[in-house]
Amino acid sequence: MKLLVPVKRVVDYNVKVRVRADGSGVETAGVKMSMNPFDEIAVEEAVRLKEKGIASEVIAVSLGVAACGETIRTALAMGADRGILVETDAELQPLAVAKLLRAIAEREQPGLIILGKQAIDDDMNATGQMLAALLGWPQGTFASKLEIAGETIAVTREIDGGLETVSLSRPAIVTTDLRLNEPRYASLPNIMKARKKPIETLTPAALGVDPAPRLALVKVVEPAKRQAGKKVGSVAELVAKLKTEAKVI
Amino acid sequence: MTALVLLEHDGHAVKQPSRSALAAAARLGGEVHALLAGSGLAEVAVAAARLPGVTKLLVADAEAYAHALAEPLAALLVALAPGYTHILAAATAMGKNVLPRAAALLDSQPISDVSEVIDADTFVRPIYAGNALATVRSADAKKVITVRAASFDPVAAEGGSAAAEPVEAPASQAGSRFVSAELVKSERPELTAARVVISGGRGMQNGENFHLLERVADRLHAAVGASRAAVDAGFVSNDMQVGQTGKIVAPELYIAVGISGAIQHLAGMKDSKVIVAINKDEEAPIFQVADYGLVADLFKALPELADELERGA
Numbered sequence: 001m002k003l004l005v006p007v008k009r010v011v012d013y014n015v016k017v018r019v020r021a022d023g024s025g026v027e028t029a030g031v032k033m034s035m036n037p038f039d040e041i042a043v044e045e046a047v048r049l050k051e052k053g054i055a056s057e058v059i060a061v062s063l064g065v066a067a068c069g070e071t072i073r074t075a076l077a078m079g080a081d082r083g084i085l086v087e088t089d090a091e092l093q094p095l096a097v098a099k100l101l102r103a104i105a106e107r108e109q110p111g112l113i114i115l116g117k118q119a120i121d122d123d124m125n126a127t128g129q130m131l132a133a134l135l136g137w138p139q140g141t142f143a144s145k146l147e148i149a150g151e152t153i154a155v156t157r158e159i160d161g162g163l164e165t166v167s168l169s170r171p172a173i174v175t176t177d178l179r180l181n182e183p184r185y186a187s188l189p190n191i192m193k194a195r196k197k198p199i200e201t202l203t204p205a206a207l208g209v210d211p212a213p214r215l216a217l218v219k220v221v222e223p224a225k226r227q228a229g230k231k232v233g234s235v236a237e238l239v240a241k242l243k244t245e246a247k248v249i
Numbered sequence: 250m251t252a253l254v255l256l257e258h259d260g261h262a263v264k265q266p267s268r269s270a271l272a273a274a275a276r277l278g279g280e281v282h283a284l285l286a287g288s289g290l291a292e293v294a295v296a297a298a299r300l301p302g303v304t305k306l307l308v309a310d311a312e313a314y315a316h317a318l319a320e321p322l323a324a325l326l327v328a329l330a331p332g333y334t335h336i337l338a339a340a341t342a343m344g345k346n347v348l349p350r351a352a353a354l355l356d357s358q359p360i361s362d363v364s365e366v367i368d369a370d371t372f373v374r375p376i377y378a379g380n381a382l383a384t385v386r387s388a389d390a391k392k393v394i395t396v397r398a399a400s401f402d403p404v405a406a407e408g409g410s411a412a413a414e415p416v417e418a419p420a421s422q423a424g425s426r427f428v429s430a431e432l433v434k435s436e437r438p439e440l441t442a443a444r445v446v447i448s449g450g451r452g453m454q455n456g457e458n459f460h461l462l463e464r465v466a467d468r469l470h471a472a473v474g475a476s477r478a479a480v481d482a483g484f485v486s487n488d489m490q491v492g493q494t495g496k497i498v499a500p501e502l503y504i505a506v507g508i509s510g511a512i513q514h515l516a517g518m519k520d521s522k523v524i525v526a527i528n529k530d531e532e533a534p535i536f537q538v539a540d541y542g543l544v545a546d547l548f549k550a551l552p553e554l555a556d557e558l559e560r561g562a
Contacts, residue, residue, distance in 0.1 A: 011377070013512075013513075016380070016512070017377045017380050017381060019380075019381050026376070026377060026381050038494075093358050094349070094358065094359070095352070095353065095356070095357070095358040095359075098353055117494070118494065120377070120378065120493070121376065121377060122376050123361070123362065123374075123375065123376055123377070123378065123493065124349075124359070124361045125345050125349070125361055125362075126349035126352070126359050126361055127349075129319065129345075129346065129347075129348075129349035129350040129353070130349050130350065130352065130353035130359075131353075132319075132350060133323060133349075133350040133351070133352075133353035133354050134353050134354075136422065137424065138320055138423070138424030138425035139319055139320070139346075139350065139425070140425070141319070141345070141346050142342060142346070144487065154428065157342075158342070158487045158488075159342040159343070159430075159488075160341050160342045160343070160441075160488060160496070161430075161432040161433060161488055162430065162431050162432040162433040162486060162487075162488045163430065163431045163432075163486075163487070164316075164427070164429070164430040164431075165427075165428040165429045165430070166318065166425050166426065166427055166428060167425065167426045167427075167428050168424060168425050168426075169424045169425075172424070172425075177487075177494070178477065178480075178481065178494065179480070179481065179487060213358070214357070214358035214387060214388050214389050215358050215360065215385040215386065215387055215388075216385065216386045216387075216388065217383060217384075217385055218371065218384040218385060218386055219383075219384050220376070220381050220382065220383050220384075221381070221382050221384075222380075222381060222382070223375070223379060223380070223381070223382050223519075226519060226524075226537075226538045228536060228537045228538065228539065228542075229524075229539055229540035229541055229542065230540075230541065230542070231531075231536075231541075231542045231543070231544060232541050232542065232543050234543075235543065235545070235550055235553040235554050235557055236557060238525065238541055238543050238554070239554070239557045239558065239561065241541055242502070242523070242525070242541070243561070246502075246523045246540065246541070248445070248501050248502040248522070248523050249445075249469060249502065249558070
């Protein structure tokens with residue numbers, strides 16, 4: 001079984017983002033970029049499935065500017081076998097991403113596609129569900145555990161009230177939650193090896209997809225800042241303030 | 250212009266986040282219909298018909314919807330979509346699972362986690378863990394929207410009288426099957442609906458120590474939450490996580506105990522009205538957003554706090 005793992009290049013999770021003064025977006029120039037953390041979990045899960053002999057090949061896909069090739073290299077260094085880069089300077093929204101991934105899935109015929117549940121930049125939490133819909137495949141979102149037995153995949157999902165397990169028939173879509181695994185660090189030899197692994201470059205046009213965004217960005221602003229309040233000296237003072245000043249208890 | 254709101258329920262009552270989604274739908278300015286889907290809906294349909302502002306209640310009572318799986322629910326929404334300009338649900342685990350799937354089938358780019366409705370086409374949504382607010386305008390014929398419940402005061406549970414109408418379940422190829430659920434039973438209010446939330450972080454050291462929070466929670470009728478660090482460390486279960494990728498809460502009072510204040514945690518609670526932080530590290534970033542900060546050892550402060558509240562009661 002082939003596995004497909006889409007990986008997104010995002011502003012590193014440790015960076016405190018700054019909104020551009022003209023309201024046109026968030027400053028990304030000169031900012032450290034990394035693989036979306038949920039996608040790292042997806043790559044790790046795919047590589048583990050290969051190590052267990054369940055998967056035959058792991059293909060990492062990234063969509064966007066040429067630098068997304070670096071994100072694919074990271075996935076290759078973690079253990080993916082080859083990469084596909086769909087190169088475009090267009091802003092890609094989840095619907096366009098799902099259409100591009102559908103086109104790749106139709107070419108590659110994977111048995112399972114594992115995606116991060118959300119990207120930490122646009123926080124949309126949509127691409128996996130949309131790709132599942134376009135392919136007509138079942139979906140197991142927000143996965144904290146994955147068990148593959150023959151043609152079915154048992155996915156334990158993190159839901160609001162606790163956990164839920166669903167059984168999916170292959171091919172299927174899984175999106176990762178935080179507790180699925182802890183991604184490995186790529187070792188230096190594996191980083192060197194990854195340089196030799198192949199990356200194919202495609203374009204949206206070659207895949208027959210119009211990537212034009214459907215949501216127009218009107219503006220981006222900073223949220224109202226909370227002012228740091230005061231320190232209280234004791235529990236008794238805290239309770240008194242909550243009662244008489246904040247009036248919340 | 251008519252909006253359809255997919256309700257979430259437990260077979261008895263409609264969940265509070267869905268009532269916030271109804272409040273957001275009302276802001277669009279058109280008529281609002283609600284969709285109740287599940288199996289054995291007689292009781293909850295009576296409750297749902299009383300939701301204010303809903304002029305029609307669609308009831309899809311079928312075994313296929315018993316566990317709110319995304320595949321049949323998305324197919325149902327698509328079948329109903331011709332009558333609507335907007336399809337909404339609360340941005341809960343269920344709404345986030347189902348609505349993007351329906352949106353793709355409608356060739357619409359979903360608008361996730363909306364925190365403000367500007368007009369019928371224009372919405373505000375947080376990005377980058379709430380460190381920026383994006384205003385977006387949708388060009389799609391049908392808007393598919395999940396609603397950040399903490400940003401909209403819920404409509405009342407009663408006061409309306411919607412006409413209920415059964416709807417047929419369209420055929421949908423399944424491919425997925427419900428196996429089991431392990432739901433955490435709690436007498437406490439739900440995190441997303443509680444007036445007071447008290448959360449513990451890595452500083453709690455282990456799961457047993459959460460009883461210290463529970464004693465305070467008992468006095469305040471509070472829900473108990475946790476930081477991602479506490480959940481990742483296995484202290485408590487995932488349903489308690491407050492943060493960017495967990496639950497978003499905005500209670501009257503949020504008490505953060507032993508939580509340093511990572512960006513992804515702040516994303517889940519910084520819209521709370523009053524924030525209290527208890528942490529022994531006075532440099533902890535949580536103090537930068539707290540209205541009241543207490544630099545103290547939580548193992549001393551929590552029992553004291555419970556005692557103080559008991560004395561005052």
